[in-house]
Amino acid sequence: MSRASVVPVSVDFAQTERFRYVLRLADTSLILGQRLSEWVGHAPALEEDLGVANISLDLIGQARMLLSYAGEIEAAGRDEDQLAYLRDQNDFCNLALVEQPNGDFGCTIVRQVLIDVWQLELLSWFDASTDQRLREIAAKAVKETRYHLRYSSGWLVRLGDGTEESHTRVQTSLNDLWKFTTELFTPDEIDRLAENAGVAPNLNVLRGSWLHRIDEILNEATLTRPDDVPYVWFGKRGEHTEYLGHLLSDMQYLQRAYPGVTW
Amino acid sequence: MYTQGLDALGDESLHLPEEELAELEAHFQAKIDADEKIEPKDWMPAAYRMTLIRQISQHAHSEIVGMLPEGNWISRAPSLKRKCVIIAKVQDEGGHGAYLYSAAETLGISREQMIEQLLTGQAKYSSIFNYPTPSWADIGAIGWLVDGAAIMNQIPLCRCSYGPYARAMVRICKEESFHQRQGFEIMIRLCEGSTAQKRMAQEALDRWWWPSLMMFGPDDANSKHTGQSMRWKIKRFTNDELRQKFVDVTVPQAEFLGLEVPDDALVWNEETEHYNFGPIDWDEFQRVLAGHGPCNQERIRARIDAHESGAWVREAALANAAKQSKNL
Numbered sequence: 001m002s003r004a005s006v007v008p009v010s011v012d013f014a015q016t017e018r019f020r021y022v023l024r025l026a027d028t029s030l031i032l033g034q035r036l037s038e039w040v041g042h043a044p045a046l047e048e049d050l051g052v053a054n055i056s057l058d059l060i061g062q063a064r065m066l067l068s069y070a071g072e073i074e075a076a077g078r079d080e081d082q083l084a085y086l087r088d089q090n091d092f093c094n095l096a097l098v099e100q101p102n103g104d105f106g107c108t109i110v111r112q113v114l115i116d117v118w119q120l121e122l123l124s125w126f127d128a129s130t131d132q133r134l135r136e137i138a139a140k141a142v143k144e145t146r147y148h149l150r151y152s153s154g155w156l157v158r159l160g161d162g163t164e165e166s167h168t169r170v171q172t173s174l175n176d177l178w179k180f181t182t183e184l185f186t187p188d189e190i191d192r193l194a195e196n197a198g199v200a201p202n203l204n205v206l207r208g209s210w211l212h213r214i215d216e217i218l219n220e221a222t223l224t225r226p227d228d229v230p231y232v233w234f235g236k237r238g239e240h241t242e243y244l245g246h247l248l249s250d251m252q253y254l255q256r257a258y259p260g261v262t263w
Numbered sequence: 264m265y266t267q268g269l270d271a272l273g274d275e276s277l278h279l280p281e282e283e284l285a286e287l288e289a290h291f292q293a294k295i296d297a298d299e300k301i302e303p304k305d306w307m308p309a310a311y312r313m314t315l316i317r318q319i320s321q322h323a324h325s326e327i328v329g330m331l332p333e334g335n336w337i338s339r340a341p342s343l344k345r346k347c348v349i350i351a352k353v354q355d356e357g358g359h360g361a362y363l364y365s366a367a368e369t370l371g372i373s374r375e376q377m378i379e380q381l382l383t384g385q386a387k388y389s390s391i392f393n394y395p396t397p398s399w400a401d402i403g404a405i406g407w408l409v410d411g412a413a414i415m416n417q418i419p420l421c422r423c424s425y426g427p428y429a430r431a432m433v434r435i436c437k438e439e440s441f442h443q444r445q446g447f448e449i450m451i452r453l454c455e456g457s458t459a460q461k462r463m464a465q466e467a468l469d470r471w472w473w474p475s476l477m478m479f480g481p482d483d484a485n486s487k488h489t490g491q492s493m494r495w496k497i498k499r500f501t502n503d504e505l506r507q508k509f510v511d512v513t514v515p516q517a518e519f520l521g522l523e524v525p526d527d528a529l530v531w532n533e534e535t536e537h538y539n540f541g542p543i544d545w546d547e548f549q550r551v552l553a554g555h556g557p558c559n560q561e562r563i564r565a566r567i568d569a570h571e572s573g574a575w576v577r578e579a580a581l582a583n584a585a586k587q588s589k590n591l
């Protein structure tokens with residue numbers, strides 16, 4: 001499936017942009033939910049198996065609502081499963097941060113804090129969005145995300161301010177993952193159009209509140225915020241790290257191997 | 264096997280005069296005979312306590328190890344709805360493990376001790392989870408057959424004489440019956456589907472049928488715990504009674520699906536109004552129990568890996584908690 005197939009020529013410009021924008025949100029939740037689900041049965045303690053499964057379920061639930069909405073905007077007859085299971089890597093437009101491997105539990109927690117704060121800021125802003133469906137979806141999702149952040153930031157503080165080993169591990173993960181946060185606040189054409197239409201916030205403004213909250217958590221966790229790096233990954237434009245292809249080959253296996261059947 | 268746990272309990276009844284002990288035992292049995300619940304602070308014979316610790320911890324371990332074969336398909340579930348259902352199901356199993364460990368802890372053993380016993384091979388878990396899940400249909404078959412068999416075993420436990428176990432089982436059974444329906448629904452979808460899907464479903468039934476029958480344990484003549492457990496009302500039916508009930512309920516379901524139960528001797532007996540079924544391969548059962556099933560090593564290895572690679576996380580949590588309480 002080529003990338004062109006994601007943007008059918010029959011829909012007008014605004015629909016195309018809206019479709020792409022909603023798909024970015026959907027894919028970010030879906031891929032993160034998929035990643036987190038890899039922990040279920042393998043977490044450091046039974047309570048963490050349950051906690052991570054909860055967050056994964058919430059995220060996939062959000063992805064399902066957003067994918068269905070994207071499918072309606074596109075109006076090409078694709079449902080949540082066709083969008084999730086039958087697109088190729090370049091058609092996925094999740095943030096590159098969420099496709100990064102789980103690493104150790106601390107690495108998963110660092111990734112989760114970075115994205116939870118981003119989602120919380122964004123979903124809270126959607127309360128003022130001109131897009132009614134996004135407002136409705138966000139109203140439900142924001143409550144879940146508050147819990148996600150309580151879970152992830154709680155763990156980051158425990159690990160950052162725990163033992164010497166745990167501190168070193170999470171600081172290293174933070175240093176490794178920080179470069180992917182640049183993408184969160186680097187707007188492209190779709191982000192600018194979404195902002196102009198009152199659908200989405202200004203990313204620079206969002207960055208300010210994100211950074212403020214992140215600094216508070218890092219401070220409590222006795223961790224040091226790394227310097228920003230110039231490199232920008234553009235997962236949201238379909239430019240992914242090497243990890244996404246493997247995730248998709250796993251996730252999409254049955255749908256690809258047995259096309260056209262019902263499960 | 265659990266003497267260590269018992270020593271830690273400081274069970275003083277071991278040193279009581281014989282007459283006093285006999286009186287306590289008589290009172291205990293009278294309570295059971297009157298269908299009253301035994302609660303954690305009540306006096307109980309050491310053997311009753313030991314039997315329950317063995318049974319409840321095995322049950323908890325089975326839930327935890329049971330997360331693995333199904334977890335094998337979380338990442339590959341064929342639709343987002345199925346993915347959510349299987350994650351929620353595996354999560355439920357973790358939850359069952361958590362409150363079964365808590366129920367066992369009321370008997371004076373810690374979760375850490377029980378996990379240690381699991382990881383060192385001292386404690387057992389249901390041998391069914393040593394079988395592999397090579398196809399999506401195995402997820403359907405586990406729900407339909409394995410959870411179906413578990414329900415048969417567990418519903419009577421809701422009336423078990425030990426209060427905390429009985430109460431835990433009420434909630435577990437509700438969730439298990441939901442899982443069983445979900446599994447059967449996966450099988451229906453496959454059996455209504457393509458030739459390849461039907462083949463998948465049949466192969467899964469072939470794989471899981473006999474191990475499911477073995478889940479009820481050795482036949483009555485060879486079940487060493489049954490007699491005493493029934494007197495203590497920990498157990499209400501014998502292994503063979505429950506196994507027969509399972510076969511009677513499940514065979515018509517297989518027929519409904521259009522699948523063939525892999526047993527040439529299976530036939531309805533008009534006289535007994537039960538199905539006759541072929542001999543169970545108890546050698547296989549013993550082999551798997553002894554650690555030589557298809558996935559024994561992989562299952563325990565996965566639990567050990569999770570435990571060991573999570574050690575630094577648990578240590579950090581304790582260290583942080585200590586710092587917090589110091590600051591208070």
